[in-house]
Amino acid sequence: xxxxxxxxxxxxxxxxxxxxxxxxxxxxxxxxxxxxxxxxxxxxxxxxxxxxxxxxxxxxxxxxxxxxxxxxxxxxxxxxxxxxxxxxxxxxxxxxxxxxxxxxxxxxxxxxxxxxxxxxxxxxxxxxxxxxxxxxxxxxxxxxxxxxxxxxxxxxxxxxxxxxxxxxxxxxxxxxxxxxxxxxxxxxxxxxxxxxxxxxxxxxxxxxxxxxxxxxxxxxxxxxxxxxxxxxxxxxxxxxxxxxxxxxxxxxxxxxxxxxxxxxxxxxxxxxxxxxxxxxxxxxxxxxxxxxxxxxxxxxxxxxxxxxxxxxxxxxxxxxxxxxxxxxxxxxxxxxxxxxxxxxxxxxxxxxxxxxxxxxxxxxxxxxxxxxxx
Numbered sequence: 001x002x003x004x005x006x007x008x009x010x011x012x013x014x015x016x017x018x019x020x021x022x023x024x025x026x027x028x029x030x031x032x033x034x035x036x037x038x039x040x041x042x043x044x045x046x047x048x049x050x051x052x053x054x055x056x057x058x059x060x061x062x063x064x065x066x067x068x069x070x071x072x073x074x075x076x077x078x079x080x081x082x083x084x085x086x087x088x089x090x091x092x093x094x095x096x097x098x099x100x101x102x103x104x105x106x107x108x109x110x111x112x113x114x115x116x117x118x119x120x121x122x123x124x125x126x127x128x129x130x131x132x133x134x135x136x137x138x139x140x141x142x143x144x145x146x147x148x149x150x151x152x153x154x155x156x157x158x159x160x161x162x163x164x165x166x167x168x169x170x171x172x173x174x175x176x177x178x179x180x181x182x183x184x185x186x187x188x189x190x191x192x193x194x195x196x197x198x199x200x201x202x203x204x205x206x207x208x209x210x211x212x213x214x215x216x217x218x219x220x221x222x223x224x225x226x227x228x229x230x231x232x233x234x235x236x237x238x239x240x241x242x243x244x245x246x247x248x249x250x251x252x253x254x255x256x257x258x259x260x261x262x263x264x265x266x267x268x269x270x271x272x273x274x275x276x277x278x279x280x281x282x283x284x285x286x287x288x289x290x291x292x293x294x295x296x297x298x299x300x301x302x303x304x305x306x307x308x309x310x311x312x313x314x315x316x317x318x319x320x321x322x323x324x325x326x327x328x329x330x331x332x333x334x335x336x337x338x339x340x341x342x343x344x345x346x347x348x349x350x351x352x353x354x355x356x357x358x359x360x361x362x363x364x365x366x367x368x369x370x371x372x373x374x
Contacts, residue, residue, distance in 0.1 A: 004226045005023075006021040006227065010150075011241050012241060015169045017169060019173040019175065021226050023226070025176040026063055026066065026174070026176045026178070029063055029110075029135075030066040032172065033070065033072075034071065045071075046073045046104075046106070047067050047107070048076070048098060048110065049064065049076040049112055050076075050078075050079065050094060050111050050120070050124075051077075051111075051117060053080070055081075056112070058182055059139065059179060067110070072108070077093070077094055077097040079116075079117065081113075081114075083269065086119060086155050088155055091155055094120070094124040098124070103128065108132065108134065109124065109132050109133070111135065111137060111148075113138070114138065114140040115140065115142055118143055118148050119152070119153050119154055120153075121153075122134055122151075122153030122168055123165055126153050127166060133171040134168070135170055135173070136148040137176075138179075139182075140183060140191060141180055141190070141192065141195075142191035142274065144191070144229055144232075144233075145191060145194050145198075145229060146194045148175070149233050149240065150240045151168055151169035151170070153168050167245055177220070177229060180225075185218065185219075186273065188217075188220070189218060189311050190275025190276060193274075193275035193278045193310075196210060197255055197256060197282060198236070199306075202252075202351070203235060204348045205349075207348050207349060209224065211309070214310050215309075218310065236253065239252060248353075251341075251353035252352070252353045254343050255282060255351050256281035256282030256283075256343075258284075258341075259285065259325065259329065260281025262328035263320065266320055266321075267320075276312065279314065280314065283307065284366060286304070287369055288357055289345050289346075290365070291357070292355060294345075294346055294355065295345045299345060302348055303348065314369075315370065315372050317370075318370055322363055326359060326363060340357065341354050341355060
């Protein structure tokens with residue numbers, strides 16, 4: 001397989017940073033990080049690796065050795081895997097670890113793991129001593145193409161996801177596709193939903209590439225894997241550069257998430273992975289776009305075809321009440337005054353945010369999806 005490496009720069013003035021994508025990059029993490037840090041500090045800098053025990057067993061030694069070889073004084077803190085760990089209690093545990101290290105403003109936080117670890121470690125870095133540098137080393141496909149890029153950090157509170165958070169851009173993102181080999185097929189498929197989303201909302205040529213490479217991407221044999229990861233990050237980076245703090249255009253990244261989040265909530269986050277819910281939500285968004293007169297039926301069928309080829313279920317379970325879904329959609333954080341706003345596809349490769357859709361149109365679309373009358 002071709003050993004390609006890519007560098008994607010997120011241009012945000014003095015908060016700009018690079019996303020490095022390539023096989024074997026975990027071994028050069030320390031060198032790449034040291035090259036990007038100020039030489040003003042005296043003596044070696046401390047680094048705290050934040051990871052789950054499972055991920056630390058797989059990749060911790062390589063990351064530790066890489067950082068130590070570059071002159072960092074390294075310690076580790078472990079947080080159990082799973083959404084339940086994305087909490088104020090876990091954040092307090094990491095604050096204590098930093099306090100025990102006598103961490104100062106020169107200390108680096110290294111997030112090694114999936115989206116939960118990245119969001120949690122990033123939030124702690126954003127708030128300890130009012131801001132530490134941190135590095136994203138995402139090990140899941142979903143985190144590599146989505147949550148590790150853009151600077152959104154946070155923890156859950158009560159039943160609300162990401163209710164407490166901060167915008168805090170990483171100093172560096174390092175993506176090593178070799179970490180994907182230890183994921184289950186379901187986890188890889190879940191991440192692919194966000195990749196497909198980028199093609200639908202922003203790049204038809206990329207969408208067509210995904211159609212031809214979907215099998216190889218799922219089993220990690222595609223020679224385009226590193227490019228697909230890098231280009232997904234590029235597409236997200238270009239949006240983040242224009243709307244860092246999620247005040248307008250960045251809403252386009254929520255394509256499929258309005259119904260997807262409702263499906264996660266209605267099933268108490270027990271039935272679907274995030275990617276599976278978003279795949280269903282993207283079909284919902286396409287059908288809602290049809291009902292609103294914005295999305296062409298042939299583009300809906302193209303999106304459905306790729307999602308099916310990736311192995312996603314695209315039919316709403318009949319046990320999900322349309323009434324309950326509509327109620328949850330109205331309560332979605334992207335709604336205004338109880339009126340849901342949708343990101344809708346105008347054609348493959350182009351979507352726009354902020355569409356207000358009548359409830360009757362939403363209901364018709366969800367009923368079509370439940371019946372698979374497409």
